[in-house]
Amino acid sequence: MFATSRLRCRRGGDRPHALWDFNLTVGEGEIVCLVGESGSGKSLAANAVMRLLPEPHVRVSQGAINLDGQDLLSLSETEMRSIRGDRMAMIFQEPMTALNPQKTVGWQIDEVLRLHTNLNKAGRKARALEILGDVHIPAPASTYNAYPHQISGGQRQRVMIAMALVLKPRLIIADEPTTALDVTTQKQILKLIKDLQQAQGTGILFITHDFGVVAEIADRIAVLRLGELVEQGPAAQILRSPQHSYTRKLIAAVPALTPPPEKPASSEPLVLEARGLRKTFAARGGFLSGKRNPVIAVKDLSFQLRRGETLGVVGESGSGKTTVSRIVTRLLESDSGEVRIDGRDLISASKTELRALRKDIQMVFQDPMASLNPRRRVVELIAQGPIVQGVAKDVAHARARELLSLVELPPAAAERYPHEFSGGQRQRIGIARALAMEPRVIVADEPVSALDVSVQAQVLKLLADLRDRLHLSLLFVTHDLRVAAQLCDKVIVMSKGEIVEAGPTARVFANPEHPYTRSLLDSIPGRDWEPPVCNVA
Amino acid sequence: MSLLVPPLLTYTVRRMVQAIPIIILIMIGSFLLIKLAPGDTVDALVGDMGGADPAFVARLRAEYGLDQSVFVQLWRYMLKLVQLDFGWSYVYEQPVIEVLMSRLGNTLLLMVSSLVVAFTFGVALGAIAARRAYSWTDNMISTLGLVFYAMPSFFLSLLLILIFSVKLGWLPVGGIRTIGAFKTGWADVADVARHLVMPTAALSLIYLAFYMRLMRTSVLEVMDLDFVRTARAKGAGGARLMFHHVMRNALLPVVTLLGLQFSTVLGGSVVVETIFSLPGIGQLAYTSVVKRDLNTLMGIIALSSIIVVIVNVLTDLIYAWLDPRIELK
Structure with missing residues (x-):
């Protein structure tokens, strides 16, 4: 039904051809997953197919795109416009920014119908309400009149899907449609896409970086690396026995869902202990201005962390897990409770005491680019903390260089600036910076969420390695249960500011007690798929 | 309640x-x-x-x-x-209060007409420039904007008077009505309009350049946003894409500036009214300072602050209307 042949795209920059001999077919009612890491050209391929490339900077230089026997590249822009939204539709990654914030949901679905059909106003509205019902939006009539910011992320993605499906297109291109969503929502959306696609016989080109999602949804898989397809074939075959070394490497990097075996109760000393932590974001406003309700971010949180242990804090967005990482490090003042590091309380510490205590508890942040000052050299970034603590400058710099080799970066890295590194390397710098203080505890807030799987695996391995070698304790905040399973000895599961379940990872994963934990575990994409053990050459 | x-x-x-x-x-x-x-x-x-x-x-x-x-x-x-x-x-x-009221109308007329001209043409030209970014049209518009922006309003006023009144004799040199003509009805309206052409032009061109630059940047920014790509993926294009998806979103920063600049325009009208001898608040302010007429001056300040407050509230209302994410509380 749909095919591209020898499609090549040109653009300036790192490599002259962003896409090279791209041959891909999507049959009727088939879901083809296009998998690749960032920079592989997968989004570019999607835009090329829709002819939405930012021409003339990036353009198709040769090849053909066929939809039902019609060559799309030979069409005029006006003809192409009548096909977009009608016979081909697209679903994007970020449902918040992909909808026009100034128009109601109804208006935006209505626009597709207005552009491509002759239905009258009442007919269009009826159709829009019907499709909103089809994507299981509760109360379609009221959502029809809502603005995008008034509905949740999952619902916004449903609206995007409704918009794409309303004219029953032949082909849908879904560009990472579930990446920005929580796991439980992701599961629902994947199921929705699959159900509707089967009912309508639509072909889907599903772009993703997540092999879990692939295992969940794909009929066929195509693996893209640096603009070239390295392997394609039926899903079952590639997931079970990948042929190309790159595919093997990708699959090997997917964290297995088998947590480490439960360790016997540790007799190591207690390093970090939190008791009765609470944080409420106060109501704002008052006299002569608008009021906002108080938000309880964390209520009554307690946990213990022993030396050499890793405690995972898992939960979905809004569960309060990031707030936990901030109050434990006292980057955010908690309302009550205490955090003891080796018996000394961080929460009630005075300013000078706090400065000394901070040395023992360091953070690694999610976004390695945003958390490194772009105008300072790496060696300065790493040495800054010790210098503030009173270490002589040359000693601190020498130590910073040692740390770079510890996090497996070349010595030359010291004199460079953060923007000269890749995401994974930047996260290594972030880790080196935390280690420079010789902390007892490292609090890592989603440290690998912004990284590609293969890089993610390396950084996780490094963290585990360092933990064991330096007898560190890790408080590891993540939304990704696969990552938690791989690294954490114990986990606490949070929902709406409360701990719903806590215990050794192996026990929690094997025998979840709380219904929320169970639904989280059930939602992990591709949980029935056990990545094969591959030899990564 | x-x-x-x-x-x-x-x-x-x-x-x-x-x-x-x-x-x-x-x-x-x-x-x-x-x-x-x-x-x-x-x-x-x-x-x-x-x-x-x-x-x-x-x-x-x-x-x-x-x-x-x-x-x-x-x-x-x-x-x-x-x-x-x-x-x-x-x-x-x-x-x-009587002195003020007899002149308020003229000033408001001048300010509103200047801002309407500046806003309308500024937004339109800015959008056109962005649509054809880095082309010949864009360069023309941007250069013209720079010239307007760099020209002080008193100089522009004198230049306009020299060309259109002294040399060509098309437009009256100053005042708000032809003295001694006592026109009524539409003839009067046309007379006032003729007298306002040059002051409006002199006052509005600088602001026009402002709005144009801002609109150009803003449109370029919005055109890169995800929802514009969504609209294109739906098959929208051309004028529809521009008006419904791009321009309305791009207007937000321009409206903010419009509200902020109302007070600046009030200040600018002092110069323009004085040059074109328009009997307005600006001219009154100037003479009041010279004559040390404290009460009148204070009256002008009070009136101006009230106008600025009202305009700021109006701006916020327009903003909330344009952007549904903002809730008036």
């Missing part, structure tokens, strides 16, 4: 109430600032008369209450102001 008051109304009323202390502070500050300047009404009057004997000057001061300490004068003035009494203008021999 279970009273059914529309939120828009409560919001507007609340904003107005919030503005009262601000206006009072402005009035106190201005009063003290003016008092810091040497010379008063009596000095100016006596200067106009060519001198008078000290006894007469002292009697005049006592009559106007200028012999009291500054704070007593301030207290007296504020007391009257609270009763909405702007006092008496000793220069015009009329209540200040």
Whole structure:
């Protein structure tokens, strides 16, 4: 039904051809997953197919795109416009920014119908309400009149899907449609896409970086690396026995869902202990201005962390897990409770005491680019903390260089600036910076969420390695249960500011007690798929 | 309260109430600032008369209450102001409120027409420039904007007068109506409009350049956003994409600037009204400063602050209308 042949795209920059001999077919009612890491050209391929490339900077230089026997590249822009939204539709990654914030949901679905059909106003509205019902939006009539910011992320993605499906297109291109969503929502959306696609016989080109999602949804898989397809074939075959070394490497990097075996109760000393932590974001406003309700971010949180242990804090967005990482490090003042590091309380510490205590508890942040000052050299970034603590400058710099080799970066890295590194390397710098203080505890807030799987695996391995070698304790905040399973000895599961379940990872994963934990575990994409053990050459 | 008051109304009323202390502070500050300047009404009057004997000057001061300490004068003035009494203008021999009201219309007309011209053309040209970014059209528009922006309004006014009144004789040099013509109805409207062409042009071009630059940047930014790509993926294009998806979103920063600049335009009108001898608030402000007509000057300041407050509230209302994410609370 749909095919591209020898499609090549040109653009300036790192490599002259962003896409090279791209041959891909999507049959009727088939879901083809296009998998690749960032920079592989997968989004570019999607835009090329829709002819939405930012021409003339990036353009198709040769090849053909066929939809039902019609060559799309030979069409005029006006003809192409009548096909977009009608016979081909697209679903994007970020449902918040992909909808026009100034128009109601109804208006935006209505626009597709207005552009491509002759239905009258009442007919269009009826159709829009019907499709909103089809994507299981509760109360379609009221959502029809809502603005995008008034509905949740999952619902916004449903609206995007409704918009794409309303004219029953032949082909849908879904560009990472579930990446920005929580796991439980992701599961629902994947199921929705699959159900509707089967009912309508639509072909889907599903772009993703997540092999879990692939295992969940794909009929066929195509693996893209640096603009070239390295392997394609039926899903079952590639997931079970990948042929190309790159595919093997990708699959090997997917964290297995088998947590480490439960360790016997540790007799190591207690390093970090939190008791009765609470944080409420106060109501704002008052006299002569608008009021906002108080938000309880964390209520009554307690946990213990022993030396050499890793405690995972898992939960979905809004569960309060990031707030936990901030109050434990006292980057955010908690309302009550205490955090003891080796018996000394961080929460009630005075300013000078706090400065000394901070040395023992360091953070690694999610976004390695945003958390490194772009105008300072790496060696300065790493040495800054010790210098503030009173270490002589040359000693601190020498130590910073040692740390770079510890996090497996070349010595030359010291004199460079953060923007000269890749995401994974930047996260290594972030880790080196935390280690420079010789902390007892490292609090890592989603440290690998912004990284590609293969890089993610390396950084996780490094963290585990360092933990064991330096007898560190890790408080590891993540939304990704696969990552938690791989690294954490114990986990606490949070929902709406409360701990719903806590215990050794192996026990929690094997025998979840709380219904929320169970639904989280059930939602992990591709949980029935056990990545094969591959030899990564 | 279970009273059914529309939120828009409560919001507007609340904003107005919030503005009262601000206006009072402005009035106190201005009063003290003016008092810091040497010379008063009596000095100016006596200067106009060519001198008078000290006894007469002292009697005049006592009559106007200028012999009291500054704070007593301030207290007296504020007391009257609270009763909405702007006092008496000793220069015009009329209540200040009457002097103001007779001129307010002209100034508002000039300001509104200038801003409408600046906004409409600025937004349109900015959008066109962005649509054809880095092309010949864009360069033309951007260069023109730079020229407008760099030209001071007094210079532009004189240039316009030289070309259109002195050389070509198309437009009147100044004033708001043809003196002694006593036109009525549409003829009068047309006459006023003819008199306003040059002042409006002189006042609006700088702001036009502002809005144009801002709109161009803003449109370029919005065109890169995800929802514009979504709209294109839906098959929207051309004018539809531009008006419904790009321009309305791109207008937000321009509207913010519009509200902020209203007060600047009020200041700019002093120069333009003086050059074109338009009987408006700006010209009145200028003469009041020269004649040390304190009451009139304070009246102008009060009126201007009220106008600015109203415009700011209006801007917020327009903003909320344009952007549904903003809730008026």
